[in-house]
Amino acid sequence: MTTRAKLGYTAAGLTVFATLLVPFVLYGAFTKGFAGLGLHVDEMYSGGPKVRTIQAAGYSIDIHRPVSPHMLQHEKPFVQLDWRPVGALPPHVSDLVDVDGDGQPDIRVSFDVPKDPKAPLRVNVEPLNPRYQAMRNVGKPQFSELIVRVDDAILVRVPLAQQ
């Protein structure tokens, strides 16, 4: 038997041995390795990291970092605001929100909070700062302009005026 053949059989034997390790060692190791790569889900989906929280009467509003579209992505830049917990929200929410943290309100956001968690949501956004775009009776037409209920929060994404 040639050295190449010996190496071939050794590699084949190691492959069969590696098979035994897949469910007990390799799968977990590769899964943890992938999770540890420091990757993040595109902010168009995740909404970007939370930067600030505003306390309101019994509930809070989380403000996320503004998200900009990449290259040919057909979405507008937006900022995401989360109202939570849903159970503490009044039947009708109408809040002035200081999005950029300069002490001045930037937008007025109003929406109804139906008791049925599957009921469709609609939002109105009145801009008090030209950086933000108005929304009139908007549901969830696209990632950069919507109101949705996710778990125990109501998320509103307000499109930013294009520079």
Add this chain to the structure above:
Amino acid sequence: MATQDKRLPPQPLRSVGRSLLLTLPIAVWSLLMFGHFWQPDRSAQIASVTTAVFMIALFFMMMRTSRTYRWRRWFFVALGLLFPVGFIHQVIAMRGTMGIPIEEMIAGRTPFCYIPIPMLILPAALMKTVVFPGSIRPHGGMSGGGMAAMAGIWLAMTLVIGKGWCSYACFFGGIEEGMASVPPKAKVRKIDPRWRYGPWAVLLVMVLMSLALFEPAYCMWLCPFKAVSEYVAARNTVGTVQNGIFVLLFATLVIALPLLTKKRTQCAFFCPFGAFQSIFNKTSIFDVKIDRSRCTPCVLCQKSCPTLSLTDESIVKGETLMSCMKCGACVDACPKDAAVWHIKGTEVAVKPERARLMFLYAAWAMAIMFGGSIIAEGLQTILHVFI
């Protein structure tokens, strides 16, 4: 394949005792795997036992008859048919629809399969961003099967079986393989060999589109299997067009063309993941060779290959193309035993059964671990109706 089997001379059978002995490691592995998935639910128990017996019996027949393809096909078709049953049941139970609502995407609960993996590599490498609305956490996603879990299982299994993934793990390919096995003869026999480049073209376009549009372009526009798994919720005209494309591609590539050609047409002409996975045929230690000293050549191997991975030129060279997914169809079809399993570095046709056994132990163990659990889940879903 039924006609093909009629053409072949009967193979001498391995003795029952020896076949049982060779099956013993797989039986132990099955007990280990299905014991791992054991649940107090009675339908789950029946599904696990049935699947374990099914997988052990198929392996026993592979050992007894020295044939691979025809027995592997039973597993693969069962996997292809039962995956949608379990999956659709799961998504409907969790969210009430096969459509992915935008809320689930934002929450990172979009189920992730392996097909978009090659399309996500460039954005991940260049911007550290995953352009898929799922979860990266090991136990994230819709049911704990997030992107990390799928990437982990894909990496581990690819290390072991390489492109064999497409024959022993892919939970979509079985549908078209089942369709291809329905008619006794192919109605369309002449296929332009240039169609073989289709998967590479789709892969290239989808990789560039995913990078430019920052979205999983294949999942959004071209995946035929959205028709039997989940689809973009048709919120607007674009969504309706996308869903129309999915259904059209599924009806053409997965149903109609396999029925007409007896080939796995989606895999052979379209699947970008299959093209990407072909690269791992270069790193895998197992391959299939043609022993030139025995080859007549009758080209039965070429005719039997479901993915057109054998050409006149490759047969002359004694090789399969890199798209070979090690299904074993050519080896089973060859009346001269010239098509053989092979371990790289060893001489061709010297102890090919040893190479076959080593490959099959690895591939079948993975099939039981991954595909077996999916088959059991599908069976359990059906059993729930009755129990």
